[in-house]
Amino acid sequence: MAQIQYQFNKNDEYFTPAYAVYPIVKRLKAGSRVWCPFDTKDSEFVKVFVQQGFDVVYGHIRTGQDFFRVRVPECNYIVSNPPYSLKNEVLKKLYEIGRPFAMLVNFQGIFDSRERFQMFKEHKVEMLWLSPRVNYMRESKTFLKGVPFQSGYICSGICKKQLEFEYLVKQ
Ligand SMILES: C[S@@+](CC[C@H](N)C(=O)[O-])C[C@H]1O[C@@H](n2cnc3c(N)ncnc32)[C@H](O)[C@@H]1O
Numbered sequence: 001m002a003q004i005q006y007q008f009n010k011n012d013e014y015f016t017p018a019y020a021v022y023p024i025v026k027r028l029k030a031g032s033r034v035w036c037p038f039d040t041k042d043s044e045f046v047k048v049f050v051q052q053g054f055d056v057v058y059g060h061i062r063t064g065q066d067f068f069r070v071r072v073p074e075c076n077y078i079v080s081n082p083p084y085s086l087k088n089e090v091l092k093k094l095y096e097i098g099r100p101f102a103m104l105v106n107f108q109g110i111f112d113s114r115e116r117f118q119m120f121k122e123h124k125v126e127m128l129w130l131s132p133r134v135n136y137m138r139e140s141k142t143f144l145k146g147v148p149f150q151s152g153y154i155c156s157g158i159c160k161k162q163l164e165f166e167y168l169v170k171q
Contacts, residue, residue, distance in 0.1 A: 004066075004068045004086065004089055006061050006066060009083065009084075009085045011084055011085060012083035012084055012085050012086075013138075013139060014081075014084075014136040014137070014138075014144070015043070015044070015081075015136060015137040015138065015139060015141070016043070016044050016045060016081045016104060016134070016136065016137070017044060017134070017135065017136070017137055017143075017170075018044040018047065018048050018171070019168050019169055019170050019171055020044075020104060020130065020134045020168060021044055021045050021048040021049070022048065022168075022169070023128060023130060023153070023166040023168070024079055024102050024128075024153060024158070025048060025049070025052050025054075027102075027128075027155075027158050027159060028054065028076075028077055028079075028158070029076065030053065030054075031053055031054065031055065032054060032055070032076040032077060033054070033055040033056075033057065033073075033074065033075045033076050033077075034049050034054045034055070034056050034057070034075060034076065034077045034078075034079050035056075035057045035058070035059075035072075035073050035075040035077070035078045035079075035099075036049070036056060036057070036058040036059075036078075036079060036080045037058070037059055037060075037065070037067040037070070037078060037080055037082075038060060038061075038067065038080045038081065038082050038083065039058040039059070039060055039080055040058065040060045040062070040063060041058070043058065043080075045058075045079060045080055045081070046058045049079075057073045057075060067082075067090065067093065068089070068093060072097055072099075075099060076099070076100070077099065077100050077101065077102070077158070078094060078097065078099050078100070078101040078102075079101065079102045079103075080103060080104070081103070081104040081105075082103050082104075082105065084105070084106065087105060087116075088113060088115050088116055088119075090103065091103070091116065091119055091154070092115075092119065094156070095119060095123050095156070099157075100155070100156060100157030100158050101155065101156050101157070101158070102128070102153045102154070102155040102158045103153065103154050103155075104134070104151055104152070104153055105151060105152070105153075105154050106149045106150070106151050107127070107129070107149070107150050107151055107152050108149045108150060110154070123156060124156045124157055125154065125155070125156055125162070126154075126155040126156065126158060126159035126161070126162050126163070126164065127152055127153070127154060127155070127159075127162070127163055127164070128152050128153040128155055128158075128159055128164045128165075128166060129150075129152045129163070129164070129165045129166070130151065130152045130153075130166055130167075130168050131165070131166075131167055131168065132147075132168060132170070133147040133149070133150055133151065134147065134151050134168065135147050135170070
């Protein structure tokens with residue numbers, strides 16, 4: 001795979017609230033090892049997984065762990081909310097790694113890209129739809145106004161059915 005050069009993109013800096021992590025928690029084997037590759041210690045993915053008894057490995061570009069270059073840690077699952085500007089590259093790399101994964105992404109236009117269409121055609125894929133829409137946070141943990149798009153988890157090897165649905169309990 002060609003090397004991806006990291007470029008700061010403010011559209012990538014949206015953070016996941018804890019309530020959006022729970023639908024994945026219940027689909028993972030208790031006590032297993034989860035890698036969160038776009039996350040710092042302050043990520044709600046990291047906090048919820050640790051609190052729920054998972055063995056969590058995490059990393060972020062800012063702390064020197066570039067997802068595209070870092071050695072893939074031993075793990076049972078890869079779960080996060082990836083940088084939106086690198087959605088295709090992230091999915092491609094995840095399928096190359098070959099571990100079960102769940103990535104929280106904007107579902108609008110998810111099948112529009114020819115590259116993604118081909119990837120999903122060739123590989124195992126599941127969609128976990130969430131309702132109501134996830135309201136993302138700024139890094140300061142304050143919520144953004146409005147929820148302009150429907151997001152959910154694109155998974156591989158996580159869900160029993162190819163299409164699953166989950167209500168969110170917003171605190
Ligand atoms: C959409 S945010 C989500 C952050 C966190 N996963 C969450 O949900 O709260 C994606 C994050 O990935 C970081 N990032 C971008 N490129 C990366 C890379 N190559 N490796 C690791 N992290 C990266 C961005 O700086 C951004 O903070």
